[in-house]
Amino acid sequence: MIRTIVIAALLAMGLSGAAIAADAPTDPQIAHIAYTAGQIDIAAAEQAIQKSKNADIVAFAKQMEEDHKAVNDQALALVKKLNVTPEDNPTSQALNKAAADKLAELAKLDGAAFDKAYIDNEVAFHKTVNEALSTTLIPAAQNADLKALLQQGLTLFTEHQKHAEMVAAAFK
Amino acid sequence: MRILRVAVLAAALVAAGSIGATAAQYTIVLQQMKFGPVPATLHPGDTIVWQNDDILRHSATARDKSFDIDLPAKSSATMTVGAAGTVAFYCKFHPGMTGTLVITPP
Numbered sequence: 001m002i003r004t005i006v007i008a009a010l011l012a013m014g015l016s017g018a019a020i021a022a023d024a025p026t027d028p029q030i031a032h033i034a035y036t037a038g039q040i041d042i043a044a045a046e047q048a049i050q051k052s053k054n055a056d057i058v059a060f061a062k063q064m065e066e067d068h069k070a071v072n073d074q075a076l077a078l079v080k081k082l083n084v085t086p087e088d089n090p091t092s093q094a095l096n097k098a099a100a101d102k103l104a105e106l107a108k109l110d111g112a113a114f115d116k117a118y119i120d121n122e123v124a125f126h127k128t129v130n131e132a133l134s135t136t137l138i139p140a141a142q143n144a145d146l147k148a149l150l151q152q153g154l155t156l157f158t159e160h161q162k163h164a165e166m167v168a169a170a171f172k
Numbered sequence: 173m174r175i176l177r178v179a180v181l182a183a184a185l186v187a188a189g190s191i192g193a194t195a196a197q198y199t200i201v202l203q204q205m206k207f208g209p210v211p212a213t214l215h216p217g218d219t220i221v222w223q224n225d226d227i228l229r230h231s232a233t234a235r236d237k238s239f240d241i242d243l244p245a246k247s248s249a250t251m252t253v254g255a256a257g258t259v260a261f262y263c264k265f266h267p268g269m270t271g272t273l274v275i276t277p278p
Contacts, residue, residue, distance in 0.1 A: 063265055063266075066228075066229065066265075067228050067265075070227050070228050070229075070245060071227065071228075074227050152204065152227070155204050155205045156205055156228065158205075159205045159266050159268045159269070162268045163266065163267060163268060166267065
């Protein structure tokens with residue numbers, strides 16, 4: 001299961017090759033993966049806010065930053081309530097590695113080239129995360145509260161994906 | 173002068189009474205990135221309570237700019253319904269969230 005997520009995530013982030021096999025994720029691992037995905041999008045948003053001069057891109061990035069922070073705050077409150085410690089795992093590590101590479105790639109771009117690359121990646125990233133949530137993470141989650149939060153995240157990130165597609169359409 | 177003052181007071185009370193008798197209050201709940209059901213019947217002067225149950229900030233923003241209600245996470249805000257007409261609205265932070273108010277004359 002995790003292997004599928006990793007491959008999809010790597011492909012979506014423009015990488016290929018290494019994939020990590022593992023068993024179905026546990027709740028502490030799922031919490032870590034979901035939190036990591038949120039942090040990755042916050043970092044991407046911060047980069048876009050700093051680099052872009054396009055009002056639509058900056059507004060979208062600010063929204064991503066605000067929404068993902070809100071969801072991650074909720075996730076932290078939940079793991080504290082459940083007395084669960086999120087557990088680092090190969091999927092989180094692969095996501096972080098791919099995200100760091102993507103940030104470095106985007107750092108070399110400017111102007112419209114950066115804007116297009118950022119928003120295209122936002123579409124791909126949200127699509128990947130949404131697929132992972134619906135096909136792997138939500139079905140594997142054992143705790144009802146965690147499952148509900150992931151479901152809430154999926155609803156939000158589906159809206160983000162549509163929003164990103166709308167913004168991306170202007171760059172075609 | 174005294175008569176005029178009484179007349180004004182009486183008129184104000186009648187007006188207040190008539191508004192109170194006809195105005196209705198409705199609640200539209202925002203939940204799971206969606207606007208809940210919109211009242212089937214709305215008239216000018218009715219009030220709408222926009223109730224955001226999500227953990228995210230939303231807004232109820234009219235496309236014609238007649239209202240723009242900010243709704244921080246887990247908050248609510250009340251507005252008075254304006255003139256008759258059809259008003260499309262959306263969340264300016266999450267443009268996929270949309271709805272329409274149909275306001276008919278009393």
